[in-house]
Amino acid sequence: xxxxxxxxxxxxxxxxxxxxxxxxxxxxxxxxxxxxxxxxxxxxxxxxxxxxxxxxxxxxxxxxxxxxxxxxxxxxxxxxxxxxxxxxxxxxxxxxxxxxxxxxxxxxxxxxxxxxxxxxxxxxxxxxxxxxxxxxxxxxxxxxxxxxxxxxxxxxxxxxxxxxxxxxxxxxxxxxxxxxxxxxxxxxxxxxxxxxxxxxxxxxxxxxxxxxxxxxxxxxxxxxxxxxxxx
Amino acid sequence: xxxxxxxxxxxxxxxxxxxxxxxxxxxxxxxxxxxxxxxxxxxxxxxxxxxxxxxxxxxxxxxxxxxxxxxxxxxxxxxxxxxxxxxxxxxxxxxxxxxxxxxxxxxxxxxxxxxxxxx
Ligand SMILES: Nc1nc2c(ncn2[C@@H]2O[C@H](COP(=O)(O)OP(=O)(O)OP(=O)(O)O)[C@@H](O)[C@H]2O)c(=O)[nH]1
Ligand SMILES: [Mg+2]
Ligand SMILES: [Zn+2]
Numbered sequence: 001x002x003x004x005x006x007x008x009x010x011x012x013x014x015x016x017x018x019x020x021x022x023x024x025x026x027x028x029x030x031x032x033x034x035x036x037x038x039x040x041x042x043x044x045x046x047x048x049x050x051x052x053x054x055x056x057x058x059x060x061x062x063x064x065x066x067x068x069x070x071x072x073x074x075x076x077x078x079x080x081x082x083x084x085x086x087x088x089x090x091x092x093x094x095x096x097x098x099x100x101x102x103x104x105x106x107x108x109x110x111x112x113x114x115x116x117x118x119x120x121x122x123x124x125x126x127x128x129x130x131x132x133x134x135x136x137x138x139x140x141x142x143x144x145x146x147x148x149x150x151x152x153x154x155x156x157x158x159x160x161x162x163x164x165x166x167x168x169x170x171x172x173x174x175x176x177x178x179x180x181x182x183x184x185x186x187x188x189x190x191x192x193x194x195x196x197x198x199x200x201x202x203x204x205x206x207x208x209x210x211x212x213x214x215x216x217x218x219x220x221x222x223x224x225x226x227x228x229x230x231x
Numbered sequence: 232x233x234x235x236x237x238x239x240x241x242x243x244x245x246x247x248x249x250x251x252x253x254x255x256x257x258x259x260x261x262x263x264x265x266x267x268x269x270x271x272x273x274x275x276x277x278x279x280x281x282x283x284x285x286x287x288x289x290x291x292x293x294x295x296x297x298x299x300x301x302x303x304x305x306x307x308x309x310x311x312x313x314x315x316x317x318x319x320x321x322x323x324x325x326x327x328x329x330x331x332x333x334x335x336x337x338x339x340x341x342x343x344x345x346x347x348x349x350x
Contacts, residue, residue, distance in 0.1 A: 005257060009339045010248050014241045014261070097233055129233035131268040132335060157315050158268035161329070190316035193327035 018133055021101035025108075025136030032113035035219040036121065038099075038135050040159060041143035042152070043125030046169035048077040049202040050143070051120055055084040057212045058118065063219060067120040068107050070099045077122060087111065098129035101136055118219045127156040138222055144188075145170040146179040153191040160191045167211070171201040234273040237335070238281035244337055245287060250344075258291040258341040264334035265299050286342075299332035 013019060029036050039047045051067060058065045066087040069077045078090035089107050091099060104121065121137060123130045142163035144152055147170055153160040160166075166188050174181060181199075188197055198214070200207035245259060263269060271294055278292045299312040303319035309330050313320045317327060 004344050005341055006344045007339055007341050008248070008250070010244075010337050011339075012244060012248075012337050014237060014244060014335045014337055016244065017240065096236070098236075100236075128268055132233070132237070154315055158266045161266055161317075162268075162333075189325060190318065193317050193325040195327075 015132060015134075018101045021105060022134035022136040025101055025105055026138070029113065029119065029136060032116070034113055034116050034119050035222045036119045036135075036137045036139075037215075038121045038123060038130075038137035038140045039143060040123045040127075040130045040140060040163070041125060041145075041169075042127045042148060045125070045143045045145045045148065046202055047122045047125070047143055048080055050167065050169060050200060051081060051122060052084060053202045053205070053208060054120070054212065054215070055081065055086045057208065058215065059084070059086065061212065061216055063216060064115060064117045065120060066111065066116045066118075067122065068104060069122040070103070070124045072097070072124060087116075093124060097124055097126045098133055099123050099135055100133050104135050118215065127152070127159050131159040131162045139164040139218070141165045141167055143167045143169050144184070146174040146181070146184070147177050150180050150183040150187055153187040157191050160188065163192060163195065166192070166195055166197045168197060168199045169202065171199050171206050172204045232273060234269060235277040235281065237269055238274060238277040241278070241337060242281045242285055242287055245340055246285065248337075248340070249286060249342070253342045253344065254286055256287045256290045256340055256342045258293060259287065260293045260295070260338040260340070262295050262297055262334045262336045262338050264297045264332040266329075266332040267335040269335060271296065295338070297331055297334050300330040301326045302328040302330050304328070 041047055055065050067081055068089050068091055069081060070091045070093055071077055072093055072095055075090040078088050081088040091103050091107050121135055140163045142160055144166060146168060185197060188195055198207060198211050200211055245256060263271060275292055282288050282290060300309050301317055303310050303324055303326050305322045305324040306319060310319050310321060318325055
């Protein structure tokens with residue numbers, strides 16, 4: 001028996017399965033009026049700390065948040081966030097350096113999504129791997145602390161370019177670190193022209209009012225607009 | 232390092248597309264954009280691991296790399312970026328209107344088709 005070589009055109013995204021799952025998740029979240037954000041940054045930028053501050057403030061404004069927190073090994077971040085009294089679940093990735101849509105779907109099971117207005121997903125601290133995976137979010141928020149150096153966006157263009165929004169964190173340390181804030185903004189715009197940028201300090205509360213006002217506003221308008229995020 | 236996950240996704244995608252009865256894939260063609268967030272060398276390395284024990288074992292992974300292309304609103308033209316910043320190389324305008332660069336696509340596969348044994 002002989003064989004003949006054949007060529008088969010396929011033309012599909014390698015991560016098409018994840019993308020499909022993410023689309024399904026997004027539809028489901030929208031059907032329940034949930035506005036979803038995916039926080040990405042390097043380890044230690046301040047994702048959890050900003051979330052801690054954000055959750056309490058949203059509750060005080062009458063908004064009902066929930067959070068999923070990704071971590072390689074521990075549930076420390078979830079423990080921190082639970083103190084806010086808000087529903088929080090840990091996603092332990094067992095060494096995986098990013099979250100995938102399937103993990104989100106699994107960890108939403110048993111939650112009554114109708115009870116939430118806004119869902120935060122804290123991704124694993126990593127500036128490379130999360131960029132390829134759609135989690136069904138409405139907005140991907142990249143965070144960058146003033147202690148990390150102004151040129152992070154230039155070094156990690158895939159992730160920074162994939163973001164819808166940027167938050168500069170640890171503003172209270174900018175002076176001590178001699179951070180060139182203008183250069184940081186310039187670099188963000190060079191990689192993601194037109195991106196909206198917030199500046200915050202979770203420690204002093206600087207910039208928090210603007211950030212919270214934005215979230216409250218988005219949460220009110222986003223899920224109501226059908227297909228608002230369709231590409 | 233998520234290239235192993237990517238390679239595994241690639242293998243299962245190929246397996247799902249494989250015509251009935253095909254047991255051996257000889258080559259896989261991929262398109263990889265500069266902004267895909269995937270390191271070529273790492274992917275090639277992981278491909279060997281991910282294909283082990285599958286119909287893709289021993290196959291060649293061929294990768295076409297695609298540069299970042301933006302649409303410049305000033306020039307009204309698509310431009311290939313020369314550096315990392317999203318600036319039109321001709322007129323210097325910043326543009327976030329991405330036209331190419333995120334690809335992480337399976338293009339085609341080559342496989343051995345068993346011939347029907349003639350009696
Ligand atoms: N001074 C100051 N420190 C901050 C601020 N935000 C976070 N930190 C500190 O930075 C460290 C890391 O903050 P986390 O919130 O744990 O960072 P993370 O991004 O969640 O980290 P991973 O989940 O490990 O990726 C902690 O010691 C925080 O207290 C801030 O606004 N100002
Ligand atoms: Mg954290
Ligand atoms: Zn131009």
